Amino acid sequence: EPEVTQTPSHQVTQMGQEVILRCVPISNHLYFYWYRQILGQKVEFLVSFYNNEISEKSEIFDDQFSVERPDGSNFTLKIRSTKLEDSAMYFCASSPTGGRTYEQYFGPGTRLTVT
Amino acid sequence: GEDVEQSLFLSVREGDSSVINCTYTDSSSTYLYWYKQEPGAGLQLLTYIFSNMDMKQDQRLTVLLNKKDKHLSLRIADTQTGDSAIYFCAESMDSNYQLIWGAGTKLIIKP
Numbered sequence: 001e002p003e004v005t006q007t008p009s010h011q012v013t014q015m016g017q018e019v020i021l022r023c024v025p026i027s028n029h030l031y032f033y034w035y036r037q038i039l040g041q042k043v044e045f046l047v048s049f050y051n052n053e054i055s056e057k058s059e060i061f062d063d064q065f066s067v068e069r070p071d072g073s074n075f076t077l078k079i080r081s082t083k084l085e086d087s088a089m090y091f092c093a094s095s096p097t098g099g100r101t102y103e104q105y106f107g108p109g110t111r112l113t114v115t
Numbered sequence: 116g117e118d119v120e121q122s123l124f125l126s127v128r129e130g131d132s133s134v135i136n137c138t139y140t141d142s143s144s145t146y147l148y149w150y151k152q153e154p155g156a157g158l159q160l161l162t163y164i165f166s167n168m169d170m171k172q173d174q175r176l177t178v179l180l181n182k183k184d185k186h187l188s189l190r191i192a193d194t195q196t197g198d199s200a201i202y203f204c205a206e207s208m209d210s211n212y213q214l215i216w217g218a219g220t221k222l223i224i225k226p
Binding site: 004031035041042043044045048055056058091093095101102103104105106107108109 | 119145146150156157158159160163203205207209211212213214215216217218219
């Protein structure tokens with residue numbers, strides 16, 4: 001069964017550094033999402049992406065964040081100048097088209113630790 | 116803003132039914148979901164229900180939706196040790212598909 005994959009599984013970075021989190025969505029899916037879960041808090045929506053542009057973004061997704069689909073398979077989340085409070089589990093998800101866009105399939109997550 | 120609430124823990128005996136409850140505030144929710152997260156794993160889409168439905172059954176899983184009370188439940192029949200996980204309730208609307216999440220209910224299975 002096709003799955004969303006994410007790399008790395010764990011990323012440790014120093015405050016102020018830039019990180020890129022990578023995701024490979026399910027191959028025939030066209031909608032992509034990033035969510036995050038800070039330890040002990042609810043999962044939060046960050047951004048959705050379709051047709052090579054951002055569809056929706058939350059208040060969290062400010063100028064520090066950017067997303068990109070650099071090729072036909074990868075979907076990336078870049079966090080510039082990381083802060084301690086960016087430490088969280090970051091989940092990528094993708095959705096099919098054909099009237100099933102409401103089904104979101106998630107990857108295993110990348111745990112980001114900012115020190 | 117929208118909010119989704121769940122109790123944090125549920126403990127049941129193996130073989131019994133588990134009922135995990137969720138309440139939500141946004142009456143314009145179109146889709147309501149249950150996701151499962153096993154230790155060290157991602158968020159697995161278990162099932163979902165459209166807001167114009169009252170019930171959905173899928174093998175051991177039964178989802179009940181009371182739209183008037185904005186209450187969603189997930190019943191797992193014949194609970195097994197493999198059902199141990201955190202179960203998340205989530206909602207979204209037709210307009211943007213952003214998932215709004217509950218905090219998750221940890222299901223603990225007693226032998």
